[in-house]
Structure formats: structure tokens, C-alpha cells
Amino acid sequence: MASKVLRFVLGDQLSRSVSSLADIDVARDVVVMAEVAEEATYVRHHPKKIAFLFSAMRHFAQGLRDDGIRVDYQELDSERPARSLTEALARAVATHRPERVVVTEPGEWRLREVMRDWGEELGCPVEVREDDRFLCDHESFRAWAGRGRGTLRMEYFYREMRRRTGFLMRGGEPEGGQWNFDHDNRAPLPKTVKPPKRPTFPPDATTRTVLSLVSKRFADHPGRLEGFEHPVTRADALAYLDWFVEHALPSFGTYQDAMRTGEPLLFHSHLSALINCGLLDPRECCRRAEDAYHSGHAPLNAAEGFIRQIIGWREYVRGIYWLKMPDYADENRLGATRPLPGFFWDGRTRMNCLAQAIGETLDNAYAHHIQRLMVIGNFCLLAGLAPKEVQEWYLLVYHDAYEWVEMPNVVGMILYADGGLLASKPYAASGAYIDRMSDYCADCSYSVKAKTGPDACPFNLLYWDFVARHRKELAGNQRMRMPYATLDRMDPDRIATIRAEAKAFLRSL
Numbered sequence: 001m002a003s004k005v006l007r008f009v010l011g012d013q014l015s016r017s018v019s020s021l022a023d024i025d026v027a028r029d030v031v032v033m034a035e036v037a038e039e040a041t042y043v044r045h046h047p048k049k050i051a052f053l054f055s056a057m058r059h060f061a062q063g064l065r066d067d068g069i070r071v072d073y074q075e076l077d078s079e080r081p082a083r084s085l086t087e088a089l090a091r092a093v094a095t096h097r098p099e100r101v102v103v104t105e106p107g108e109w110r111l112r113e114v115m116r117d118w119g120e121e122l123g124c125p126v127e128v129r130e131d132d133r134f135l136c137d138h139e140s141f142r143a144w145a146g147r148g149r150g151t152l153r154m155e156y157f158y159r160e161m162r163r164r165t166g167f168l169m170r171g172g173e174p175e176g177g178q179w180n181f182d183h184d185n186r187a188p189l190p191k192t193v194k195p196p197k198r199p200t201f202p203p204d205a206t207t208r209t210v211l212s213l214v215s216k217r218f219a220d221h222p223g224r225l226e227g228f229e230h231p232v233t234r235a236d237a238l239a240y241l242d243w244f245v246e247h248a249l250p251s252f253g254t255y256q257d258a259m260r261t262g263e264p265l266l267f268h269s270h271l272s273a274l275i276n277c278g279l280l281d282p283r284e285c286c287r288r289a290e291d292a293y294h295s296g297h298a299p300l301n302a303a304e305g306f307i308r309q310i311i312g313w314r315e316y317v318r319g320i321y322w323l324k325m326p327d328y329a330d331e332n333r334l335g336a337t338r339p340l341p342g343f344f345w346d347g348r349t350r351m352n353c354l355a356q357a358i359g360e361t362l363d364n365a366y367a368h369h370i371q372r373l374m375v376i377g378n379f380c381l382l383a384g385l386a387p388k389e390v391q392e393w394y395l396l397v398y399h400d401a402y403e404w405v406e407m408p409n410v411v412g413m414i415l416y417a418d419g420g421l422l423a424s425k426p427y428a429a430s431g432a433y434i435d436r437m438s439d440y441c442a443d444c445s446y447s448v449k450a451k452t453g454p455d456a457c458p459f460n461l462l463y464w465d466f467v468a469r470h471r472k473e474l475a476g477n478q479r480m481r482m483p484y485a486t487l488d489r490m491d492p493d494r495i496a497t498i499r500a501e502a503k504a505f506l507r508s509l
């Protein structure tokens with residue numbers, strides 16, 4: 001008779017199809033899961049993120065038990081909880097005496113390094129399997145990057161992924177005759193358009209127990225725990241996906257870049273945390289969007305835009321992370337050193353756009369992409385905030401954040417700290433962009449139209465200060481020709497005024 005295998009399932013591996021469970025022998029094997037302080041506190045994760053994961057983990061474990069699988073689930077509120085994943089696994093090995101341990105590779109470098117020692121430390125063979133829930137494996141990404149000769153643009157990767165997956169392809173050509181409909185996806189939200197009302201998922205008994213645990217144990221973590229109503233089971237996640245496809249997907253593309261006060265979700269899917277922890281499969285989400293297009297329910301710019309985010313951006317940033325780690329974590333090509341201002345932790349700033357985006361982040365552990373990129377991220381870039389501090393903030397405040405996805409978005413996309421590996425130019429913008437895409441400026445104590453003076457929108461000052469400050473690093477970039485041509489036409493006294501005011505503003509932070 002074959003001997004027992006321990007199958008270790010991490011908090012973001014809650015898929016029945018995860019590779020560590022692929023060949024499970026229900027009569028023989030044991031699944032191990034553990035809530036541990038080290039994972040919850042290596043950065044001070046938002047309480048809603050911890051509650052979401054612990055509750056999803058407990059429901060997942062119960063689902064396995066319901067199917068007759070033995071689960072050794074170690075709760076954080078047990079009498080003697082394990083401190084780390086290594087300790088939890090060591091205890092399980094001592095209890096169950098397996099022939100070997102099987103685990104799916106983790107999403108973070110630090111844990112991958114820890115796993116390397118497990119076999120020796122535990123005195124038991126450990127098999128680390130590839131995470132095949134992603135559509136592009138490490139080898140394929142490396143091969144693609146090798147062919148790119150230095151220009152690793154997402155758009156080319158995305159086209160290859162379209163060909164490979166067949167999503168929105170017709171006879172070898174992209175549906176609608178073009179790969180990308182992004183130019184149709186930049187509309188501001190007209191006052192008359194109301195985002196649809198979302199379904200909510202009130203906490204059940206399991207979630208309520210977790211909420212009580214989190215409120216006691218992680219009271220000092222930033223962010224609000226009250227108002228938790230997120231899906232935490234596979235069934236609820238599928239219901240949320242259904243709701244998105246039916247009610248929000250049709251307008252997802254058109255209003256993808258829009259922002260409105262008091263509407264944190266607009267037409268976004270709000271599915272990232274569910275996909276990243278494994279409750280939803282990225283392929284099934286894309287398939288649903290594709291079907292909605294073929295049935296005439298959603299237009300092509302919506303379906304293509306949504307699918308691009310998932311088989312394009314999501315897979316691409318993961319590929320970049322594993323290709324460039326561990327050095328990627330320390331990238332800082334623009335030499336940014338400013339500490340994170342205090343308002344990142346309470347949202348209290350006179351800049352209304354930041355107050356809204358950070359406030360919603362702290363309330364909901366969520367902000368949509370343009371808030372993360374063009375409001376908060378834009379500020380981090382222009383103000384020259386230290387990449388390490390910015391990375392940590394983004395990793396701990398968002399419920400969908402794991403290093404593989406957070407880091408390239410921060411280091412490459414918002415901070416241009418990798419010198420343009422990921423983005424062809426910095427995503428830098430003055431207040432005019434935020435004014436065009438949101439209603440934030442109307443309620444701000446700064447004036448977005450004022451370029452200098454006490455009322456001037458800080459983004460206007462910081463934008464030109466940034467362009468002037470980084471001439472050496474950026475002027476050679478073809479895509480920065482326009483801003484440098486404009487700067488060179490500006491009156492030197494005016495530049496001096498802008499830069500002095502920008503400096504005073506930065507000092508005031």
C-alpha cells in the first residue's frame with residue numbers, strides 16, 4: 001500500500017484544481033492548512049484582507065471535509081498556534097508521519113526561499129509543484145522574454161497569450177480586426193450614468209468568528225474591519241462573477257478609467273482577491289467575458305479590455321516578478337528617498353483626490369486600478385517617495401495584494417524605478433488628468449486650474465518639478481519628447497517659481 005502524503009495548501013491556493021491536490025488519495029492523504037501570525041504580520045495587512053483569507057480558508061477546509069478528505073486545519077485562536085508556516089508543517093509532519101509532503105509553489109520569493117530548506121528541516125521529502133492556475137508557466141515566460149531582446153512590452157506578450165489561449169480569436173486573427181480597444185476605454189463617467197447596485201454577502205457564523213478573532217488580534221493594523229461583506233466561498237465567488245458579467249461587464253470597458261466620489265467600484269469586477277486566492281479561476285472569468293461578447297450581451301471593448309487585464313497584465317506582471325527577483329525588490333533608478341507622508345495611514349489631506357482614494361482604500365481594502373495608478377501612484381512618483389515604503393504600503397492595504405502582483409505594479413508601473421523595463425514612460429500626470437476623469441476637483445480646497453500660487457493643485461506643481469528634476473534620466477525617452485519640449489519653451493522664472501513652490505509643498509509633507 002502506498003504511504004500517506006501531506007498536502008500543504010496555502011491561504012492563496014484555495015482551488016480544488018491546485019496542483020498540490022491533483023492526485024490526492026482521499027482514503028490515505030491529509031491536507032494541511034494553517035493560520036499563522038508570521039503571514040498575517042510580516043507586513044501589517046489590512047484587517048479586511050486577513051479576515052477575508054482566514055474565512056475563505058476555513059470554508060475551503062470545510063468543503064474538503066464535506067467531501068471526505070482529512071484536513072489538519074490549524075487555527076490562529078487555538079491554544080498553541082504555530083507561529084510560521086514552517087512550524088505548522090513541522091507539527092503536521094510529526095503528527096501524521098507522512099512519506100512525503102506536496103505543496104504548490106508560493107506567490108512570493110521570500111516563501112519560495114523558505115521552502116527550499118523544508119525537506120532538510122522536516123526530515124521528510126518535499127515536492128514543490130508549479131502553480132498551473134496561471135496561464136503562462138515560468139519557462140514559457142522566460143522564453144518569451146529571451147526573444148524580446150530587452151523590450152518586454154506587455155502588448156506583445158498579450159498578443160502571444162491571445163494566440164495561445166484562443167480568447168477572442170477568429171481564424172488566427174483578433175476578433176474585430178485589432179488586438180486592443182483601449183482608445184474606446186477612456187471615457188469619464190457622465191452624471192446621468194449610475195453604477196449598478198452590488199450584491200453583498202453577509203457574514204455567516206464562520207466569518208463572524210473570524211471577524212471577532214481579527215478585531216482582537218490585529219487591532220493595530222491600518223484599515224477598517226467593519227462592513228465586511230465579501231464573498232468567501234467558491235459558490236459566492238461564482239455568484240459574484242455571474243453578477244459582474246450580467247450587470248457591470250457591458251460598461252466595464254468604456255468607464256474603466258473613470259472615478260467618482262462615493263463610488264469605489266463603478267463597473268469594475270472586484271474579482272481580483274477572489275482570483276488571486278484561488279476561489280475563481282482566471283480562465284473561467286475570461287471564458288465568461290468571451291461568451292458575453294459572443295451572445296451580444298457585452299461589447300467587444302468591454303470583453304477585450306477585461307480579458308486583456310487577466311491574460312495580459314496579470315500574467316505579465318507575474319512573469320516579470322519571477323524573471324527579475326530578487327534584485328527587482330531593490331530597484332530605485334530615479335533615486336527616490338522621501339518617506340511616506342502620514343496621510344497614507346488616515347487619508348487626512350487637503351488633496352481631495354488622495355483623501356478619497358486613500359480613504360476608500362483604508363475602508364474597503366480596495367481601490368480600482370486608476371485610483372491606484374493615476375491618483376495614489378502618480379503622487380508617489382511625482383513626490384519621489386521611497387520605493388520600499390511604497391511597496392510595503394500597497395502590499396498591506398489591498399485585499400488582493402501578494403508580492404508577485406503588487407511589486408511589478410509598484411516598482412515598474414507607478415514608480416518607473418526599474419528604468420522602463422515595464423512601462424515605456426512614467427505614468428506621470430498633472431491635475432488636469434484627474435479633473436478630466438473624476439469629480440474630485442470640484443470639492444477640493446486646491447484649484448486644479450491654478451498652476452502656481454497658494455491654491456495651485458499640488459499635482460500641477462509636482463508634475464513640472466518631476467519633469468525638470470529627472471531630465472537626465474528621462475529626456476532621452478522618445479515618449480517624453482512633448483513634456484521636455486514644453487518645459488524648454490517655458491519662461492525660466494516661471495519654472496523657478498513652480499519648482500520653489502513644489503519644494504515648499506514637499507517640505508510641508
Ligand code: FAD
Binds near residue numbers: 272
Ligand atoms: P478590474 O478592473 O475588474 O480588472 C479585472 C482583473 O484584471 C482584476 O481582477 C485583476 O485580476 C486583473 N488586473 C487588472 N489590472 C492588473 C494589473 N495591473 N496587474 C495584475 N492584474 C491586473 N492587482 C492585484 O491583484 N493585486 C495587487 O496587489 C495589485 N497592486 C497594484 C498596485 C498598483 C500600484 C497598481 C497600479 C495596480 C495594482 N493591481 C494589483 C492591479 C489592479 O489595480 C487590480 O488588479 C484591480 O484594481 C483589482 O480590481 P478589480 O478586480 O475590480 O479589477
Ligand code: DLZ
Binds near residue numbers: 011035039403
Ligand atoms: C496573506 C496571508 C495571510 C494574512 N495569512 C496566511 C496564513 O495564515 N496562512 C497561509 O497559509 N497563508 C496566509 N496568507 C497568504 C500567504 O502570505 C501567501 O501564501 C504567500 O504570501 C505566498 O503568496
Ligand code: SF4
Binds near residue numbers: 351440442
Ligand atoms: Fe487632486 Fe488637484 Fe484635483 Fe485637488 S485639485 S482633487 S489635488 S487633482
